[in-house]
Amino acid sequence: MVRGGVLRVAVVGGGPRGTSTVERLLAVHAQQQPVAHDAAGAPRVAGGQRLEVTVYDPYSPGPGKVWRTEQPRLFLMNTQSFYPTLIPSEPGLAPPLAGGSFDEWRAAQREAIDAGACTLSSDEQAELKGLEARDFPPRPLYGRYLTDTWAALLAAAPTGVTVRHVAAEVARVGRTPHGFAVTCVNGRAQEADAVVLALGHVPAGLGREQQALAAAAGRLGLHYFPPAAPADVDWDQLPAGETVLVRGMGLNFFDVMAALTEGRGGRFAEGPDGRLEYTPSGREPRIVAASRRGVPYRGKAELDAYYAPSVRLRWFTRAAALAPRAAGIQPSFDQDLWPLLHRDTLWAYYSTLARVEPGAVADGFLDELSAALAVEGPGWEQRASRAAHDGVVSARRLDLRALGSPLAGWHAHDRADLDARVLAHLDEDAAGSARGEDDPVKMAIAALHRGRAVLKEAVADGGITEASWVSGMRGWFEGLVEGLASGPPALRIRQLAALVRAGVVSTVGPEPRFSVDRSGPAFTASSPWVGGPDVRARWLVEALAPANVIARADSSLVAGLLADGLVRPRFLAGADGVPQPASGLDVTVPPYRALDVNGLPVEGLYVLGLQLSAVQWGTAIAAEAHPFAAPGEANDGAPYPSGQRTLRDADAIARDILGRAGLMQDAGWPGG
Incomplete structure (x- = not known):
């Protein structure tokens, strides 16, 4: 794999995921590769082997295209300042060499402004002066954080490691007798021993109706x-x-x-x-x-934390969600996982309602509800429904379907009638966000939001049946929870x-x-x-994001990989048992090596990010800065892996690349 004493790694895509790959390659290399000294005392990599990382992206590494700093400053992130990071903090991973979370960067820049030593633009400085930890940053400001983090990583590159950027789009990745040839749109090709596909969104072809409208x-x-x-x-x-x-x-x-x-x-x-x-x-x-x-989409509740502190998962704990896998059982989403999360959603709503509107519930209602939710088997739902019917005023009973589709079944006389109804919905949603933890609806959504973090880990890499992935989680639940918990x-x-x-x-x-x-x-x-x-x-x-579906990708790179048989779409069987192509690529378990047309792992070809959508649910572009307050009670203070899943995946890829090349003393992956 390594020729001439140099391991050449190509990272295709220089946005956050590609940058995470570089960060992990540097950190793992520094942790695992012993440094020797030559006769003159100069440091050199043991064994004389060197690591050369090339990042291919027409845009600047770090922000890439999505987070580029030239975009309108009116565009906001969908997470608060305290949330995102490019640098992992999870125990067991190689210590980072440089950088920190966005909020740490924000605080450092504020100090530099006060000291008159800030090098950011006047617009960026003005934004930072008014930006607090709970505020939603402008997207170009997050791009500046990514730019600075990239520069810090380059400055911290260990001895024997070279990182360079090729400002061009990759048109093709092909096999060679010694590894891969990475060819850019300008026709120039370079060799690589390993390739990481960190593509993010790729251009997508239009659907049938869209084609007709465009034509x-x-x-x-x-x-x-x-x-x-x-x-x-x-x-x-x-x-x-x-x-x-x-x-x-x-x-x-x-x-x-x-x-x-x-x-x-x-x-x-x-x-x-x-x-x-x-x-x-x-x-x-x-x-x-x-x-x-x-x-x-419904607006986010105004909170000082990513998860509402008052909402705890009593039933859909991490231990409960992972128990079937530990027992060698592949559960169904609808039958095994959703009933647990549904219980927590009901409890979050009604316990908040009883606290803020005690007149809306009868005496002893919460005790009756708690007993109903503790019932094993399918009878719990009917008993809980009866408890709510008997113990809650009709106007305040929870209807999850109505939360997701508040206009369902309602007829408007005309457009003015419709707009009045929509306006009332928007005003109530905004008022609920302002009430924060004192709003029952927002706390029901908060339970879904907490549960989503547990669910991401439980369903990853074949954690649930294919039929329930297709018809249950992706079929109805995804649309519901996205509209409720992923809003602006x-x-x-x-x-x-x-x-x-x-x-x-x-x-x-x-x-x-x-x-x-x-x-x-x-x-x-x-x-x-x-x-x-x-x-x-x-x-x-x-106003839709381009489809993240491999079959609809309008990309010469993806088309070439498929045509050459180096990758294939993942197929999942629905309720009828007929396999259908899923949205993402077919891969191994972490470190996510691509599977070729025959289903065999492709040595040296890795996948990170959106193209993992057939084996991961919710391939987030940003990792959570400090995921140590676990979303379930039964986690014993341990971090929950979904919070920094992308960073852990990048770490696994880095360890596999360096381990197979013989550049590591220990190729094991903690947490794998």
């Missing part, structure tokens, strides 16, 4: 914006005053909203009633938003409500249908639940 737009002079990262779109193309249809009300939608309102000079201000008011600039388009539920900062919900009141934003309604009127011509959108005429617009924006 019609081309013929009729309409304007279709396909799915893209908001920072990649020229929003100045959208004309002021015209109706713009925006499909999707998830996280990308709020970036589109910000770009077309504040980004065009509009201003939000606190009103006398405590709600935000919006003063238009006159340059905004009229935004009409659509999503399957008819409403956006509460500020964005307040801003959206202000825009609805100002007449800048309207909505289409649930289950929207899109088509093209060729006589107009115009895009049209309607909802079967809303009366009145269709929405008509010459502009249609897909």
Whole structure:
């Protein structure tokens, strides 16, 4: 594997995951590789072997494309300052050589500003002065943290290690007699002994309906914006005053909203009633938003911690979730795991309700509910439902389905009726976020959020049956929990409500249908639940992230890997037993070597990140800075692996690469 005394590692993708790979290669190498000295006393790597790491990315390493510092400063992260890190803190991993969490960087930069020694731009310094640990940072500011962390890693590279950046996109990775050839789009190829695919989002082909809309737009002079990262779109193309249809009300939608309102000079201000008011600039388009539920993701509760401290998992503990695996049993999500998390969700809601609204529950209700939740087997749910029916006023009983789809089954007379209902929902959601741990709905969601951390570990790498992965967890639960627990900062919900009141934003309604009127011509959108005429617009924006599906990847690199048989999609059997291609690649267990077309591990080819979506649930781009307060009671203070899972995966890959090359004394992976 190692020729000429040099181990050559290619990291394809220089964003956070690729940078994590480099960080772990440096840290593991420094920990495991003994350093000797030559006759003159100069340090050299024992055995004379050297490590050469090449990162391929057309954008700067560290931030990569997604977190580049040139994007609009209005775009916010979806996690608070205290959360993200590129540097692991988990016990048992090789000690980092440099860097720290984003919050540690934030604090250090604040001190440098006070001392007059800060080298950041005036915009960055202004943001840092007002940014506290619980605030949501601008995305370009996080990019600056990643840039500084990358520079710190290069400065700390140990003796015998070289790290370089090739500012080009990789078009192909092919096998050679000695390893791999990495070929860039400019035609230049370089050899590598090992390759790590840390790709992040790759371009994706359009779906059938999207293709039809794009084709019609081309013929009729309409304007279709396909799915893209908001920072990649020229929003100045959208004309002021015209109706713009925006499909999707998830996280990308709020970036589109910000770009077309504040980004065009509009201003939000606190009103006398405590709600935000919006003063238009006159340059905004009229935004009409659509999503399957008819409403956006719910806003995050305003908390000082990532997990609500008052919500503890009593049933869906880590020990309970991992017990089937420890016993050699592959559980079902619907039958074995969800009932435990469902119990915790009910308890979080009703215990909070009893505390903040004691008049809404009868005496002894919590005791009866607790007894019902303790019942073994399927009878618990019926008993808990009966306890809630008898002990809680009807208007305050929890309906999880309604939380996820608050407009389901409701008919609007016209669009004004719909907007009034949506506005009421937004105001109540914002008020619930402000109540934080005193809001029963937000605490039910907090239980789902805590449980998600446990679930990520329990289901990874074949932890549940394929049928329940397809039809249960990915089939219905993922959409529910994403809409409830993965929403934007509460500020964005307040801003959206202000825009609805100002007449800048309207909505289409649930289950929207899109088509093209060729006589107009115009895009049209309607909802079967809303009366009145269709929405008509010459502009249609897909506020959706590009599909993370290998089969739809519009990438010469991925196409070449598939064509050469170096990788293959993972297939999962649904409830009918028929295997279907999943979203990600087929890989081994950690360290995630790619499986070739015949199902054999490819020596030296590793996968990290989004393309692991068929074996991991929730391949987060950011790791949690200090995941030591475990999300379940029965964890004995140990860190929960899902909090820094991406960093642990990078560590496993680094150890495997260096171990197989003979550059480590001990190739074992703690925690593997």
